[in-house]
Amino acid sequence: xxxxxxxxxxxxxxxxxxxxxxxxxxxxxxxxxxxxxxxxxxxxxxxxxxxxxxxxxxxxxxxxxxxxxxxxxxxxxxxxxxxxxxxxxxxxxxxxxxxxxxxxxxxxxxxxxxxxxxxxxxxxxxxxxxxxxxxxxxxxxxxxxxxxxxxxxxxxxxxxxxxxxxxxxxxxxxxxxxxxxxxxxxxxxxxxxxxxxxxxxxxxxxxxxxxxxxxxxxxxxxxxxxxxxxxxxxxxxxxxxxxxxxxxxxxxxxxxxxxxxxxxxxxxxxxxxxxxxxxxxxxxxxxxxxxxxxxxxxxxxxxxxxxxxxxxxxxxxxxxxxxxxxxxxxxxxxxxxxxxxxxxxxxxxxxxxxxxxxxxxxxxxxxxxxxxxxxxxxxxxxxxxxxxxxxxxxxxxxxxxxxxxxx
Amino acid sequence: xxxxxxxxxxxxxxxxxxxxxxxxxxxxxxxxxxxxxxxxxxxxxxxxxxxxxxxxxxxxxxxxxxxxxxxxxxxxxxxxxxxxxxxxxxxxxxxxxxxxxxxxxxxxxxxxxxxxxxxxxxxxxxxxxxxxxxxxxxxxxxxxxxxxxxxxxxxxxxxxxxxxxxxxxxxxxxxxxxxxxxxxxxxxxxxxxxxxxxxxxxxxxxxxxxxxxxxxxxxxxxxxxxxxxxxxxxxxxxxxxxxxxxxxxxxxxxxxxxxxxxxxxxxxxxxxxxxxxxxxxxxxxxxxxxxxxxxxxxxxxxxxxxxxxxxxxxxxxxxxxxxxxxxxxxxxxxxxxxxxxxxxxxxxxxxxxxxxxxxxxxxxxxxxxxxxxxxxxxxxxxxxxxxxxxxxxxxxxxxxxxxxxxx
Numbered sequence: 020x021x022x023x024x025x026x027x028x029x030x031x032x033x034x035x036x037x038x039x040x041x042x043x044x045x046x047x048x049x050x051x052x053x054x055x056x057x058x059x060x061x062x063x064x065x066x067x068x069x070x071x072x073x074x075x076x077x078x079x080x081x082x083x084x085x086x087x088x089x090x091x092x093x094x095x096x097x098x099x100x101x102x103x104x105x106x107x108x109x110x111x112x113x114x115x116x117x118x119x120x121x122x123x124x125x126x127x128x129x130x131x132x133x134x135x136x137x138x139x140x141x142x143x144x145x146x147x148x149x150x151x152x153x154x155x156x157x158x159x160x161x162x163x164x165x166x167x168x169x170x171x172x173x174x175x176x177x178x179x180x181x182x183x184x185x186x187x188x189x190x191x192x193x194x195x196x197x198x199x200x201x202x203x204x205x206x207x208x209x210x211x212x213x214x215x216x217x218x219x220x221x222x223x224x225x226x227x228x229x230x231x232x233x234x235x236x237x238x239x240x241x242x243x244x245x246x247x248x249x250x251x252x253x254x255x256x257x258x259x260x261x262x263x264x265x266x267x268x269x270x271x272x273x274x275x276x277x278x279x280x281x282x283x284x285x286x287x288x289x290x291x292x293x294x295x296x297x298x299x300x301x302x303x304x305x306x307x308x309x310x311x312x313x314x315x316x317x318x319x320x321x322x323x324x325x326x327x328x329x330x331x332x333x334x335x336x337x338x339x340x341x342x343x344x345x346x347x348x349x350x351x352x353x354x355x356x357x358x359x360x361x362x363x364x365x366x367x368x369x370x371x372x373x374x375x376x377x378x379x380x381x382x383x384x385x386x387x388x389x390x391x392x393x394x395x396x397x398x399x400x401x402x403x404x405x406x407x408x409x410x411x412x413x414x415x416x417x418x419x420x421x422x423x424x425x426x
Numbered sequence: 427x428x429x430x431x432x433x434x435x436x437x438x439x440x441x442x443x444x445x446x447x448x449x450x451x452x453x454x455x456x457x458x459x460x461x462x463x464x465x466x467x468x469x470x471x472x473x474x475x476x477x478x479x480x481x482x483x484x485x486x487x488x489x490x491x492x493x494x495x496x497x498x499x500x501x502x503x504x505x506x507x508x509x510x511x512x513x514x515x516x517x518x519x520x521x522x523x524x525x526x527x528x529x530x531x532x533x534x535x536x537x538x539x540x541x542x543x544x545x546x547x548x549x550x551x552x553x554x555x556x557x558x559x560x561x562x563x564x565x566x567x568x569x570x571x572x573x574x575x576x577x578x579x580x581x582x583x584x585x586x587x588x589x590x591x592x593x594x595x596x597x598x599x600x601x602x603x604x605x606x607x608x609x610x611x612x613x614x615x616x617x618x619x620x621x622x623x624x625x626x627x628x629x630x631x632x633x634x635x636x637x638x639x640x641x642x643x644x645x646x647x648x649x650x651x652x653x654x655x656x657x658x659x660x661x662x663x664x665x666x667x668x669x670x671x672x673x674x675x676x677x678x679x680x681x682x683x684x685x686x687x688x689x690x691x692x693x694x695x696x697x698x699x700x701x702x703x704x705x706x707x708x709x710x711x712x713x714x715x716x717x718x719x720x721x722x723x724x725x726x727x728x729x730x731x732x733x734x735x736x737x738x739x740x741x742x743x744x745x746x747x748x749x750x751x752x753x754x755x756x757x758x759x760x761x762x763x764x765x766x767x768x769x770x771x772x773x774x775x776x777x778x779x780x781x782x783x784x785x786x787x788x789x790x791x792x793x794x795x796x797x798x799x800x801x802x803x804x805x806x807x808x809x810x811x812x813x814x815x816x817x818x819x820x821x822x823x824x825x826x827x828x829x830x831x832x833x
Binding site: 035038039069072073075076077079080081083084085087088090091094095097098099101102103105106112113115118162163164 | 442445446476479480482483484486487488490491492494495497498501502504505506508509510512513519520522525569570571
């Protein structure tokens with residue numbers, strides 16, 4: 020008998036009919052002879068509706084009280100799913116995060132899991148129950164309810180799978196799996212059978228929006244086999260694992276893009292130690308998350324440095340950059356608000372030099388100018404004009420033959 | 427510094443504007459120099475909406491899961507009220523029933539409070555917080571969430587007031603206090619300044635619908651001074667206490683009515699011991715709550731016996747009565763489905779014989795036939811035809827001069 024953790028997101032449980040559909044997927048797993056733990060999110064728009072009421076009362080709500088409020092969303096879903104399973108003749112019991120014993124730190128609204136007790140879960144599993152756990156939530160040592168922030172239900176599912184040493188953690192979502200590119204943008208995008216944690220991390224960061232990074236990091240750390248699959252059909256999804264079986268063959272797993280960032284370039288920074296540190300210390304102090312940092316070889320005793328930030332942080336980041344530029348005597352600060360990042364991700368990217376060449380040629384053939392390039396072991400990213408994203412992604416996908424596999 | 431417990435029901439917190447109004451009432455109490463504990467119900471129709479989803483999934487929901495579901499309603503309110511108080515510049519913290527340490531038995535959906543720890547409440551009060559507690563809920567020893575059933579939030583408030591030895595427990599509602607009769611029926615009904623626990627219990631049981639009986643019983647047992655008052659104005663309400671100051675003067679506190687019952691009469695029961703016991707044992711076994719039982723002196727070696735039950739229990743009660751009647755050889759079972767009960771309640775009812783006489787004369791003057799009469803130390807109840815209720819209540823109220831005080 021295997022132990023399977025299933026996770027269903029908000030769109031999968033948006034109404035009672037969809038909850039019945041989820042119950043059927045749970046039962047299928049149960050009737051295959053497995054122990055099942057189910058993690059669910061809040062129904063559809065519930066969280067948004069709760070937050071809207073909070074913001075009717077205050078523009079600056081206490082994070083502790085926001086957690087108290089938002090955590091009711093998942094609690095509603097677990098009770099309803101338990102009822103649906105009972106109605107279909109199965110033993111099931113719902114548990115909130117605090118009831119399971121998901122202990123977190125006290126950073127409300129983005130708490131981190133400190134420890135999970137598996138005792139209460141095991142007790143319920145041993146007495147034949149399907150256990151339904153509220154995602155996204157836990158409690159501090161003194162019993163305050165916390166939420167785990169964005170991607171929290173994915174993280175709950177992976178964490179429970181880790182502590183229970185589950186055989187698989189299935190993340191049910193509104194897509195069929197992980198694709199070589201966003202199918203809305205590239206119609207011939209191909210679903211991947213398997214992908215490594217590292218590739219998935221790059222794809223998630225780069226905007227593939229299927230699985231939250233934090234959950235993938237957790238899965239990687241505890242070696243939890245993940246499967247991303249659809250709530251709305253029974254097809255197998257994409258396995259996310261340590262090493263894919265045909266690892267040697269796969270060069271490129273996918274093309275990702277992101278158009279939610281802006282780029283700031285600082286020209287003519289003095290070429291001596293500590294200048295970059297001063298800039299990024301200032302950004303850190305302002306709690307601005309910086310993504311892609313580039314500094315090329317200098318000339319005339321100065322350097323040019325660029326970085327990208329989320330667009331909503333652009334003004335704050337620009338203030339930081341200008342203040343530091345003035346202090347250290349840099350020449351100029353330039354903003355590119357409407358850039359996009361397109362990336363090729365895959366375990367073979369670095370070792371197969373033709374990937375970079377093909378990517379750049381594909382862009383050139385479409386007359387798309389590359390503003391910056393950055394690479395890691397498993398990815399190549401280019402900054403281009405936002406307006407070119409659609410044709411860039413399609414061109415790269417075609418050039419790398421991803422629709423038929425990258426072998 | 428006094429300690430005040432305030433309770434606000436569902437209509438008082440029906441939307442965010444009303445929650446702001448509640449916050450102002452809490453602050454007024456706080457700024458008068460008092461420690462304040464606030465108990466709130468779920469917002470307006472929230473509980474009904476949650477239960478509607480449950481019944482979309484199953485006609486027979488697990489009571490444990492219903493409690494898990496319904497308890498989210500109060501949790502939403504406490505978080506929002508805390509935010510409203512913060513926004514108005516006050517320290518406040520919300521706590522669920524389980525967080526407070528409200529320990530109940532494990533009878534889901536109608537749990538009874540077993541024990542309340544005052545430790546966490548005291549900690550928060552001592553650090554200057556207004557403490558907002560979710561009404562209607564608690565937890566079993568093994569951590570399952572329970573609800574207290576009808577009137578549960580009133581009961582939570584009174585129980586907290588008892589354990590904290592509060593100076594007063596103010597029950598805010600949508601009426602100004604306890605009236606000599608339902609003001610919707612009798613326009614000249616008068617608000618009472620004070621009433622005893624016992625009178626309040628009779629009025630509540632008889633249908634005055636202001637305060638739940640269970641909360642009054644709790645208040646009586648622990649001698650918690652209650653005040654019933656309005657959420658929507660600042661007038662003083664009605665005090666519910668052990669003895670009213672002018673107890674000797676008050677004869678009749680009010681006229682109550684109830685039109686949700688039906689009466690069953692069993693004629694010609696054999697006049698020997700054990701017959702009544704057999705009938706009510708059968709009703710008890712069917713879990714039917716029986717209200718007014720009457721048996722007059724017998725004749726011809728037989729007795730006639732009648733009792734009232736809630737109308738939804740009428741068919742089941744009739745089955746019981748017919749089965750027992752046949753077994754013991756009674757003559758006939760007759761049903762009066764459309765009866766009503768009108769009652770006069772007051773500490774002086776028994777000692778002042780004119781009350782009964784005036785009540786019966788008032789009914790006679792309106793040509794209203796009295797089908798049955800029952801009395802206790804502090805009440806006189808008559809069963810009449812349901813269609814006569816409105817004029818009966820007004821006539822009795824007028825005959826006893828209740829609109830100007832019953833002195």
